[in-house]
Amino acid sequence: MPLKKLILILGDQLDLDNPVLKSINSTLDQVVMIESADEAKFVWSHKAKIALFLSAMRHFAKRLEELGLPLLYIQQSPRSIVENLRAIIESEKFTHLVCIEPGEWRLKQAIEALASELKIKLEMLEDPHFYCSRQEFGAWVAGKKELRLEYFYRLMRKTHGILVDEKGNPEGGQWNFDRDNRKPFPKKGPGLIPPPELFEPDSITSEVLELVEKTYPDHPGSLRHFRWPVTRPQALKALEGFIEHRLGTFGIYEDAMWTDTPFGWHSLLSSAMNLKLLNPREVIAAVIQAWKKENLDLSTVEGFIRQILGWREFVRGMYFLDMPQMAEDNFYDHHHALPSWYWSGETNMSCMQEVIGQTLEYGYAHHIQRLMVTGNFALLAEVLPKEVCDWYLAIYIDAIEWVELPNTAGMALFASGGRFTSKPYISSGAYIKRMSNYCDSCQYKPDIRFGEGACPITNLYWNFLIKHRKQFEASPRTRLMTANLSRISDDDQAAIQRHAKVILGDLNAL
């Protein structure tokens, strides 16, 4: 029987250099792309996230057709991707199924199970968009007691010769310039920030926006501001714009937050990289070129590169290493429901209003907003990790499980119990006050721990420390946090706990 390949391209694998597109036999083989309405509904996705995937897929399909590739493009199928594959393989008698490894464990398992059931050969290739293969990550993990980003990141720098000298020493004499970065905006505000590149919807995108409004009317979020890059030329333009206008100031204000400033100096490149419209190697090469040409601060350049070469690669490695357990992890045994205002932004807490509000408008919030505002609150409010992870997966334009889950469960919620972070990322309202102007317009006061006007985040922070005092005292990384508890009288600690009980009893009321 002749070899007959069905070549699957998923919605986050939109790269013309995709190795599965090499050596296609146009008379026998078939490329397939599937819009599964079932997948879009499986997670209660933000409208902009659905639109981004559909528009980028349709633009990519157009390019494949222009190149004369034998493409079957299935629009808005009510069936799942796997059900579609089954029907095509059975009716067309394909002998091979070829794809790049999906970024979602569940789908990977389902495709493997299908191939084995139908007894066809499955060629699942390693995703070439990552610096670190799964085997390399496995080799790095082997025999290690502690899995920490910092050591992995140094290895990546050395292995790929990025920001190191000929001897493998770090540029500027240190691996990490965090101390020079991460300042709040000046007291009078962020000033004029050059806007990111925005892309007016063309006819394909406009059609998709209409379809999403019609087909998914009840889904969260708005399409009003949909200007995301959906093609490779647009993604390249977004990269160019960031390098030219925003990179130089990225590091210093990386963690800063301000009302009506949804993007700060951030790159907004995650969705383009995650859809594979951009390769992280070209992003890092462009950053290094700009650093040399424009004499940019090493601190900003290193800070940016660490996010991509460090965190992005590290969380992907952890995801595939720890799935499916990671999705079930619940270190603190938290079981509260996610407050309903996570889906509407209708809460009295200004910080949550701002971050959730911009998330619903754009499908975007930057790292610290995700980690130290919505993530911090969900951890302190003892919300079931699965509910929080579902929210992050649904609501962010760049959310794909391999990157969303380790960031949410592992980093923001400490659900994996220190498997790859050394301490829970928690803070009181004092941190939000220092890093933003959110508290200025809030009905609560960040420095009040209980009673009238008490900031719920501050109250729940101290409540959390009281509750987990032993755990925090056991580690030198967290001992200092509980040391501050000794300055709070027993009566006040009891009042903090009483106040927290009321808050935790009705999170929707906040």
Ligand code: FAD
């Ligand atoms: P910039 O701040 O400009 O950073 C540059 C790039 O670095 C990003 O585009 C991204 O590719 C990479 N990066 C930065 N931080 C991380 C990180 N912690 N993990 C992986 N890559 C990183 N990122 C996603 O791409 N998808 C997600 O679903 C996602 N969910 C998150 C959930 C939580 C709870 C947290 C705390 C973080 C999450 N992140 C996620 C990481 C990070 O917040 C986003 O990558 C970033 O905000 C995207 O905006 P940007 O492109 O402007 O990034």
Ligand code: SF4
């Ligand atoms: Fe958020 Fe508390 Fe500040 Fe209000 S006072 S904005 S709830 S941190």
